[in-house]
Amino acid sequence: MNPITPIINGMKITFKHMFMKPVTLQYPTERPKVSQRFRGLHGLKVSHSKAKCVACYLCPTVCPAKCITVEAAEDANHDKYAAVYEIDMLRCIFCGYCVEACPVDALKMTGEFELANYHRQDFIYSKERLLEK
């Protein structure tokens, strides 16, 4: 092969690419469409206006990063519920094992991915912040 043909072919390709639609996303103004199964911030599901979580401790047990803190308590109906449910987002690796482990389907992962914050305390998500809106 002579050395000029590949150069010309390459130039043709770059010229064609110039008229293609750019794939760039202008991020803060344009938002990416995250997939249905995206593993972002956790969310505690709500049923009958309270969290479905029964504080069974399976999620902190299965969590490989050990970022979930649960403390069980008893409510007025003598039902077990999570008095404290905290996830440390600085340790979380977004593996989704907690969601898989949950026997009552009380936990999910949302499409929320903008988790930056100014203080370390702000990364510890309490139950109130995790409850789905």
Added chain:
Amino acid sequence: MGIEILGLPMMYYIAMVAKVLVAFVFVLLTVAYATYAERKIIGHMQVRLGPMRTGWHGLLQPIADGVKLFFKEEIIPSQASTFAFLVAPLIALIPAFITFAVIPFGGVIEVAGYKIPLQIAAYYDTAAGQVYDINVGVLYILAMSSLGVYGIVLAGWASNSKYSLMGGLRASAQMISYELAAGLAIISVFMLSGTLSLNKIVALQSGFGGFEWYLFKQPLAAFMFFICSLAEINRTPFDLPEAETELVSGFCTEYSSMKYAMFFMAEYANMVTVCALTATLFLGGWNGPLTAAFPLLGPVYFVAKVYFLMFVCMWIRATLPRYRYDQLMHLGWKVFIPVALVNIVVTGIIGYFI
């Protein structure tokens, strides 16, 4: 217009200053926006957008870059040779700009009854009825473009850093290799034109409605000259003096702030000059249809040709990876120089029999 200074009418001096200002400001703006155009074009060739945030579609990006570089800290390395370190960016920048003095960017226009040739270092003699410019214009350009390498070598040496020195050495080796081939490529043009004056070379290409270009008579020389020029001004794929992957930033590793900006401007000004020279020598300069009726079309055609060639430079940059050092030397000494010599011989033989 009765006033005369040194035997030349006052209008001559006014026109001269005006031409210098217009051409200089235009080249400066082109240099600034060449950086923007390059980022934008390469961006789109890589299916990206390029700068988008500063102003509408990033149009203020060159100004933002300039302001940013202007306010950066000036760093002079403690072991550097201070004087050479400071003077190197100037040596790189000034030849890049003054080369433009001899390039004709238009025909003769008439302002208030006084005829002005659109070439900075030129003068219309009313008595003789013709334009006088530097009769060795091309030699001047070759000399100035060779001066530019001193800036780079000096920068590399004065920085007192390994990477800078390597960049400077590569730059000098590359320039010497490719200067020869570029010079030999232009010789075949001179064999056709019989003159070194750029004004006359452009005039000789005005046939066929402004399309009697030397590109069609000397395609090989045009191609070689353009490639060698790319190598001489250190554009990709021949940007070995500042190869980021191996030499950090080559000769300008130790430079910061405005001095770095000066190297950057020199690089782009050199690109403008080389494209303007290629357009003048091979693409008929400012010639084009209807330039006789509308002299102001000349600069338009010239700018269009120069911008097209600059687009080709950016296109090449978006396409080709950097050459390896031995490939570069091989291409210069073993391909371009013999081919250029053969081209001269063939041009001579054909010219002798026709």
